Amino acid sequence: MTDSDNNNAPAAGIVMYESNWCGFCRAARRLLQSKGWEYESRMVDGDAALRSEMQERSGRTSVPQIFFGDQHIGGFDDMAALESDGELDDAYASIK
Numbered sequence: 001m002t003d004s005d006n007n008n009a010p011a012a013g014i015v016m017y018e019s020n021w022c023g024f025c026r027a028a029r030r031l032l033q034s035k036g037w038e039y040e041s042r043m044v045d046g047d048a049a050l051r052s053e054m055q056e057r058s059g060r061t062s063v064p065q066i067f068f069g070d071q072h073i074g075g076f077d078d079m080a081a082l083e084s085d086g087e088l089d090d091a092y093a094s095i096k
Contacts, residue, residue, distance in 0.1 A: 013068065013069055013095040014032065014037060014038070014039035014040065014066065014067065014068055014092075014095070015039065015040045015042060015066070015067045016028060016029070016032070016039050016040070016041055016042065016064050016065070016066045016067075017042045017044050017050065017051075017053075017054035017058075017063055017064060017065040017066075018041060018042070018043060018044070018063050018064045019043065019044055019045045019063045019064075020043065020045055021045070022063050022064065024063070024064055024075060024076040024077075025063055025064045025076070027076050027080075028064045028066060028075075028076040028079060031076075031079060031080065031083065035088075035089075035092070037092060042054070044063060057072065058072055058074075060074075060075070062075060063075075064076055066078075066079055068091050068092060068094065068095045069094070069095040071091065071094065071095070073091065
């Protein structure tokens with residue numbers, strides 16, 4: 001994982017907007033880590049600008065919001081469904 005460096009370009013190709021208190025965020029981190037995929041964490045706790053950026057990019061207000069490159073994957077449930085359907089690796093391959 002890498003921390004946000006205040007630009008919109010993802011360092012690893014995966015960006016996850018998240019909060020420290022969020023159980024779904026922890027589950028999403030575990031799934032990404034189990035795949036061995038690096039991602040850029042953008043903590044929206046107390047950061048109105050990042051939260052606004054997340055809402056503008058995703059059209060959603062809840063966390064986590066996960067992006068593979070410019071592709072909005074969605075939240076944890078969306079990412080888990082892709083994994084269950086065998087489509088998550090293909091989504092990841094599209095950003096390589």
